[in-house]
Amino acid sequence: MYDAEGFDDGPPCPACGHAPTRRYAYVEGFDEHECPACGWRSDEAAIADLRRAAGDLLEGDAEAAPPPLGRPLRA
Numbered sequence: 001m002y003d004a005e006g007f008d009d010g011p012p013c014p015a016c017g018h019a020p021t022r023r024y025a026y027v028e029g030f031d032e033h034e035c036p037a038c039g040w041r042s043d044e045a046a047i048a049d050l051r052r053a054a055g056d057l058l059e060g061d062a063e064a065a066p067p068p069l070g071r072p073l074r075a
């Protein structure tokens, strides 16, 4: 779960020069910046890692706990 507050006071985008970028201040104590013009992000690699890890976890859970498909309940 992300809990970040966004501010429009980030540094100029290094990719396209748009300013300001969107700054997300996470309660965990770090900032991330995202460019609303070109989609650049300050920490894209870390975000990709987080998403991949989350996806692995979800896939793992699904494989470990298949839905209980038994007889359909009928009256």
Ligand SMILES: [Zn+2]
Pocket (backbone or CB within 6 Å): 013, 014, 015, 016, 017, 018, 035, 036, 037, 038, 039, 040
């Ligand atoms: Zn940009």
